Amino acid sequence: MAINKLTITLFLLISFAVFHCLAFRVEVQEFEPPRQEGQEGPGGGSGEGWDEEATKNPYHFGQWSFKNFFQSKDGFVKMLPKFTKRSSTLFRGIENYRFLFQEMEPNTFLVPHHLDADYVFLVVQGKGVIGFVTDTANESFQITKGDVVRVPSSVTHFFANTNGTVPLRLAKIAVPANVPGHFQVFFPAHSGFHQSYFTGFSKDVLTASFNIPEELLGRLIRGPQQQVGQGIIRRVSPEQIKELTEHEHATSPSNKHKDKKDKHKDKDRSTFGSPFNLLAQDAIYSNKFGRYHEAHPKRFSQLQDLDIAVGWVNMTQGSLFLPQYNSETTFVTFVENGCARYEMASPYTFQAEQQQPWFGPGQEEEVEEEMSGQVHKIVSRVCKGEVFILPAGHPFAILSQDENFVAVGFGIHASNSTRTFLAGQDNMLSNINTVATRLSFGLGSKLAEKLFTSQNYSHFAPTTPSHQFPEKPKPSFQSIFNLAGF
Amino acid sequence: MAINKLTITLFLLISFAVFHCLAFRVEVQEFEPPRQEGQEGPGGGSGEGWDEEATKNPYHFGQWSFKNFFQSKDGFVKMLPKFTKRSSTLFRGIENYRFLFQEMEPNTFLVPHHLDADYVFLVVQGKGVIGFVTDTANESFQITKGDVVRVPSSVTHFFANTNGTVPLRLAKIAVPANVPGHFQVFFPAHSGFHQSYFTGFSKDVLTASFNIPEELLGRLIRGPQQQVGQGIIRRVSPEQIKELTEHEHATSPSNKHKDKKDKHKDKDRSTFGSPFNLLAQDAIYSNKFGRYHEAHPKRFSQLQDLDIAVGWVNMTQGSLFLPQYNSETTFVTFVENGCARYEMASPYTFQAEQQQPWFGPGQEEEVEEEMSGQVHKIVSRVCKGEVFILPAGHPFAILSQDENFVAVGFGIHASNSTRTFLAGQDNMLSNINTVATRLSFGLGSKLAEKLFTSQNYSHFAPTTPSHQFPEKPKPSFQSIFNLAGF
Amino acid sequence: MAINKLTITLFLLISFAVFHCLAFRVEVQEFEPPRQEGQEGPGGGSGEGWDEEATKNPYHFGQWSFKNFFQSKDGFVKMLPKFTKRSSTLFRGIENYRFLFQEMEPNTFLVPHHLDADYVFLVVQGKGVIGFVTDTANESFQITKGDVVRVPSSVTHFFANTNGTVPLRLAKIAVPANVPGHFQVFFPAHSGFHQSYFTGFSKDVLTASFNIPEELLGRLIRGPQQQVGQGIIRRVSPEQIKELTEHEHATSPSNKHKDKKDKHKDKDRSTFGSPFNLLAQDAIYSNKFGRYHEAHPKRFSQLQDLDIAVGWVNMTQGSLFLPQYNSETTFVTFVENGCARYEMASPYTFQAEQQQPWFGPGQEEEVEEEMSGQVHKIVSRVCKGEVFILPAGHPFAILSQDENFVAVGFGIHASNSTRTFLAGQDNMLSNINTVATRLSFGLGSKLAEKLFTSQNYSHFAPTTPSHQFPEKPKPSFQSIFNLAGF
Structure with missing residues (x-):
């Protein structure tokens, strides 16, 4: 009987220990080498055993390191994990920076959105348009291979690949504004999978804000049904591309609301400057x-x-x-x-990381402080x-x-x-x-x-x-x- | 016998486990909803179930979230916990900022002190005086509803509510100088509960510093007995208020030590500028x-x-x-x-915080990185x-x-x-x-x-x-x- | 039988507990008083029991707190641990700064190297030379007691104690560039214990880089054998000292590669400025x-x-x-x-640190937030x-x-x-x-x-x-x- 109670207690304690061990496992997997599948071609190696060392290279992020932020047949946005996930010490100095890659198929559109992050992108391939929407204007710029564009935090913008044959590929580096190393995307319009940020508001606030009857709010917060594509990157017709391209030369405030223009003459919102x-x-x-x-x-x-x-x-x-x-x-x-x-x-020396598995993510491991003399x-x-x-x-x-x-x-x-x-x-x-x-x-x-x-x-x-x-x-x-x- | 020893060992292990569980509990309580007491009046709700969601709102700090920094019948200073205590990820970007609120009853005085923090305050109600004491002057400013004042780190200052009827209420935001997110208060004079910082020095240093006999140090480090009020906020007579108010127009160095004035003519300590x-x-x-x-x-x-x-x-x-x-x-x-x-x-998504109770305060939880699409x-x-x-x-x-x-x-x-x-x-x-x-x-x-x-x-x-x-x-x-x- | 199994399981659990206790111990030792060996002379104490308090002083680092970065009979470089190792809260504001001390015996040379850290040093004793090597010049400066010199991150530099009798002693404060609070030393030349950073490159890269046959690379990556001293600080002959001293007045680009000089005329690399x-x-x-x-x-x-x-x-x-x-x-x-x-x-109040031994290094403890009133x-x-x-x-x-x-x-x-x-x-x-x-x-x-x-x-x-x-x-x-x- 006593033993029965003991075994029950032991069971609890063992579960507890196992639980700790699991934490251990997760951690170890986190720090496993990024490339194990023998991606290394035979033509690559040329030295004395450097291939083996390569598998421990914490500075190298293979394709599979990326997480898909969004993916469809029309394009994708993917992002590397926070660098401190790989090594919380080695990369602490760049902890607040995130690398992203975006690819859009020919004749596609990425719907308007903003991030709570500043970012800079470089066009590595293709041609397209980026449109910035502010409270006074809709400014569009043509972008092409080699162009560098700064997108400030929380500015609403959209992309289009206006080329009919070549994908538009962008490399991006983002600096989050709220949470170091983390940011999110905000969409004004609903698009299939992604909710409009107006979903966050009650009917009261929405009807009062837009001064429209409750029944008409559906379009705003649920979006069009089956009308356009499902994803945030969607295929567009050549006519629409043409329309977007025509707009792209307009760097002055849009003429849609001429009456407002004068009110804001004094405002200077061109913090993002022109692409170069x-x-x-x-x-x-x-x-x-x-x-x-x-x-x-x-x-x-x-x-x-x-x-x-x-x-x-x-x-x-x-x-x-x-x-x-x-x-x-x-x-x-x-x-x-x-x-x-x-x-x-x-x-x-960064091996220490694999030996201290009980440290949580984001926590700082011991760094070898002794001058080992080793390179x-x-x-x-x-x-x-x-x-x-x-x-x-x-x-x-x-x-x-x-x-x-x-x-x-x-x-x-x-x-x-x-x-x-x-x-x-x-x-x-x-x-x-x-x-x-x-x-x-x-x-x-x-x-x-x-x-x-x-x-x-x-x-x-x-x-x-x-x-x-x-x-x-x-x-x-x-x-x-x-x-x-x- | 063996079983007896086992039970003792088990007892130790269980204590150990319970101890861990307690840590768990503390953590969970930390992240509990700030408002549970049904403060939500019936007139407030107006949407589809948003009241329930409100109880999980990590961005809302009810009155009970404040900790009393100091409280007496004559006033109080209270402070919100470090924001990262509520959520170590969501608020990491504002981790080094602390919010305080100060209320002083009519005709009261808050004794001279300094913080190891810079701060800005806004007078939300009432009228009073703030006095800055530097090595060359005693500058006082009248403050009234809407006034914004910058108080630099380590500048000795005091407050008075010079109004006979209305409490003086100040909202403050502090940026600590030594320890991110933490600061302390330093008092030159002893006041009941709070020790003078001269308590930190030995008799040797104090007698040599002030060039006075040891017997006379008591006044400095123990303060007056029963003479004035107990707390750091204390009631003052209308005559004293008048005296303080008369001083408040003096923005030039006090005339008490005319002989020193010239020596420091070149110094410019007006880093705090005038209130506006x-x-x-x-x-x-x-x-x-x-x-x-x-x-x-x-x-x-x-x-x-x-x-x-x-x-x-x-x-x-x-x-x-x-x-x-x-x-x-x-x-x-x-x-x-x-x-x-x-x-x-x-x-x-911030639910994750409640699922990872073994993380200590200040430690970073996992943030959901997938674009959930949900708002x-x-x-x-x-x-x-x-x-x-x-x-x-x-x-x-x-x-x-x-x-x-x-x-x-x-x-x-x-x-x-x-x-x-x-x-x-x-x-x-x-x-x-x-x-x-x-x-x-x-x-x-x-x-x-x-x-x-x-x-x-x-x-x-x-x-x-x-x-x-x-x-x-x-x-x-x-x-x-x-x-x-x- | 059942009991046997129980004991085995218990043994595992106890090991687990002991392991945690060990972590505890390490932590406690970390925060133990820096000076216990009664260094306090009888002439020092003069107040009421302040000596006892002194043993808990987290702001005091005795000689044994230093870690030897390098040591030989010809000199040493030693460094204090990261301040947050002593107290992760009290010193969080200076976490990214490291204190070092360097001493070189008369007539010694510290080989060229760079750090991934910016630093400032002050000559507290002696006379010597510091040489900066850039892609356009070799600038040397005489240094003497009281001189303050700024060494920018990654600039290759060397030291010499040119005095025949007095050690050269430098106090340094470093601000790491990659990993907050941590940096490393990089040596172009191999020296006994310390590998040249060229060791990090394959033969392919080295032969192509220097355009020399593979057989000749040994000198670069293995260094001279028994030729000069073993350590990074090594004794030099009076003639060599003389040669180094003669160079020290040259603040213009070295004439060794006159042909290159013009190409770089426009470059301004004097970010480190002159010592003062x-x-x-x-x-x-x-x-x-x-x-x-x-x-x-x-x-x-x-x-x-x-x-x-x-x-x-x-x-x-x-x-x-x-x-x-x-x-x-x-x-x-x-x-x-x-x-x-x-x-x-x-x-x-910093006692809390000893009561929370399960927190890892670099992690933030609880800080007492209540205004205790105590000094x-x-x-x-x-x-x-x-x-x-x-x-x-x-x-x-x-x-x-x-x-x-x-x-x-x-x-x-x-x-x-x-x-x-x-x-x-x-x-x-x-x-x-x-x-x-x-x-x-x-x-x-x-x-x-x-x-x-x-x-x-x-x-x-x-x-x-x-x-x-x-x-x-x-x-x-x-x-x-x-x-x-x-």
Whole structure:
């Protein structure tokens, strides 16, 4: 009898323990490697076992990391989880930023909505229209590949892919206004699955607000039935596209309500400014192996208060974006075309996260504080549709593979950031003075100069280095090293 | 025997489990609805079951939510808990802000003190004096209903209600300087319950600091005995009030220590600036149904570094502050008079909080990230002395009830925020262009124009809409909808 | 049998409980008093039992609180744990700041490196050189006692102690760029224990980057063998010191790569500006008992974006830095010479931390929100090599002991902060107007004036007050108090 009671009590206690264990499991799954299905093609690997390390790369987000925010046959909006879900320490500095990707099929419309978040987007492919609706105007802008647009928090806007053949693809970075790292979408009109925000109001308030009888409210809060498509992205007729496109040149207040115009003359709501085209700016680095464009918050007022830079890199097959690091900015980078291997050096140890499973999400793990002296190889093959993070101060290099490689990036905390190259003609290390070089590398000045100045290119270089072919200009190179007892 | 030992061990384990369960309970109580006592009068409800939902409204803080910071028969200071105690996600963006309310009976004095927090206050009722004491001066200002005053962190100040009949009521928002979301009060003089901060020093330091014998320190650290009142708010004689009031015009350094004055001529300590009166500013929205005044941080330097706006709304009985949203700011709103129903639309789901009771306070719960498509009705009847939160981007409306409704609000993160109305003459939706309207609402342009332009008023409107009475100007209104097959 | 199974299950459960208890222990140890070994000399104590309280002082970090970041016979770099490890609430406002101390023996070199953190350092002893390496130049600056230098995130730099006899000692405050409160060190060259960040790259990338054969990469990633010292701080020959010192006057781009110079003429990388000497500034407070120098972020652009002030106090034996508080800044103070007793008044209760052991690090405990009315005596004897924290708004005093006392401090959130003295000739309390004084202290105006104006000195005063000796100027002082019935 006593034992029976004991077993019951034990059962409760065990349930309790199991419950804790479950929490444990969930946590561990959270931190599992993002890529296990052998996406890594045989052509990608080229070093000593870096593929294995890649599976632990917390800086790489495969396609499956995205969560669908919305999806239909006419397009989708997907979003990466909050970065601190992957690692609550490594990404704490970019915790309040979210990466999204939006794709709209030809001849589609994304209904008017607003977010409780500021965001910046970059058109990576296609052509279309974005319309902003404010209390005084309906301003539309044509957007095309390379355009960067700032959308302020809570401004109602809509999109259209006005092209008949090419999908419209947008990379976005959002900075939530209410809850750090989280935001929501608000729709004025009901659309199938998504409720109108007018659903939040009582009949009393709605009839009084619109000064209409109760019976007529249905249209507002339930929306049209079967009339248009179901989703928030919906196919539209070529005539409607034409109408939208015609409007797109109107940057002055719409003439629909001429009588109101004068009242608001003094108001200035153009905080979002005009879109600009990143690719129309001069490339800041460019040679036959690659090209890099960047819009900096100090030059573009639209990016200023969010302190975000936007970058676009285009590399020919088999090229190397030379080892470098950013001083203050963390780049969230999206691959638009091709595949590349990116390599990064990190002194951070992040295994701890898998050993402290009882910490809840958002909670801070222990960070190894001891100077371990060890440098971790962070390396992954990244392909179209995937995201990788380049944190401040971490040396990295990008090696394009297979075909033309295109990636775009949003640089967070960009305004005071600079870029330092560790190889190539303008590399920082070539400037360490002679004594310091000798003291640190143990190299004589001639040898050091050779080591840091043999590269003939800046920023981008070929991966089949000239020394592997019969070398004309530097026949005595290796012998210098030999002489130096290397 | 073995069983005896087992039971002891079990007892320990069960205690352990019970202990955990208690933690659980505390948590659940934390998130219980703020209003259960049926405060909702029968006149308040008017929709389909919104009363039930109201009990789950995390944005509404009833009177009992306040904690007494100090209370006596002569007045009180009370404070809302840190907002993240209510919901650690929803309110994370305003985590570092605290709302306080202070009431002083006629002819009372609140002793000099400082906070390790910056704050802004608004006089909602009464007349009085605030005195600032710095190392060079004693500056006093008369304060009256509508006055807004900035008190910088660590500036010693005192209050007096100089009026003989009306209580002095202040609404305050504080931004702590040391510990996000927490601050303390420091008193130079002992007062009954509250120790002087000189209590923190040893006799050695005090005798050396004041250059007085040890025996005389008692007055400083223990204060006067039974001489004046016990509390920090204490009744004062009409003569003392007169003396304080006479001082209040002095905005130049006190003449008590003329000899010091010259030494500090160069110092500029007027960082707190002069108070200004919110009600003396032109109302930004005003008609016969209501009036709204707002002080924006871009215009008032006192509010600039805290990035806070201050608003004051005054509505006649049965009026509607039309559906609207703020783009970046979250308003913490305090009801000063009357009752109103406020309604708000939110796509956020916050039930999760009650399902994860093992998370400690301040820890982040999971936020539902999926676009559920659902809009939640946030609705509450709010009355004098209660607080409700209006987060950025969330459409809301306020419907005054019973009597004249007055509420004041502090807008957090205000400097880039704008306000968008969703109904009324200047509503944003009336500016969506024709194609977009048809595509989103499924309405023809004429119908849409009717829907969004039938309201004859801006910002404030009556709740007994004109269409419910025999309509003169729009007899054919309903028939248009009928024609359209609505 | 059943009992056997029970015992096994019990064993598991007990392990589970013990595991939790261990977590508990670790936590408790974390918050244990920093100084237990009776460092408190008999000459230090002088009040009623303040020594006991001192052992609970969370604001005091003894020498053993430091963690060695690096240590060898030639020098060390050590760092305090993240402040929130000591108390996750009290120090949440300075969570992102880390204090470091670096000492280099005579004739030593600290190899080039960069941090993913911005930092400011102050030379507290010795002479040396700091060299900055950028993509366009190698700029070196001589540094000496009192010099303040700003090192931006990710700038490669090296140090040398160029003096043959005196150690070079630096106090540093760092603001991490990636992970709040955490940073790492990146070394371009391998040095014994510490790997070069080139270790993070594959052979492919390295050979292509440097355009050299694979066989020659060893030098870069493995470094010289037994050639120079093992550690990152290494002894150097007088000739090498001379060479480094000669370079130190070069503030223009190095001439090593003249051909590159023109390309970068337009670039302005001098964000770190020139060092300045704190002791060369006029002392802001000074008399025969002490001297206080301060560099404020509003005057020194190097300190501006980090919003840090730097202070240096020098007191003769037995002097008192009078009771005072800072309005917004929290000072992290390092003792460079001598010992002092510091006393501080705090209304915060932090015992709660020991009662909630199940909270993980970095998680927020409950803060007592009730106005307890109690003031806690925070008091410690602090000696050379120790750190103490002076939070905003908290009144404190420093009493130098034994010998000449020197301390340096970094003031966090400094730009709008002011300092208020509570005793001495310029004390704030002497400015409270007559009525307010009577109402708060219960003192008549004459008595109050005596209490707040008997001190003949400003800012610094002797601890053997003049009244303890036959007093000439104020013979009737005590009798005034007597007359007043004190």
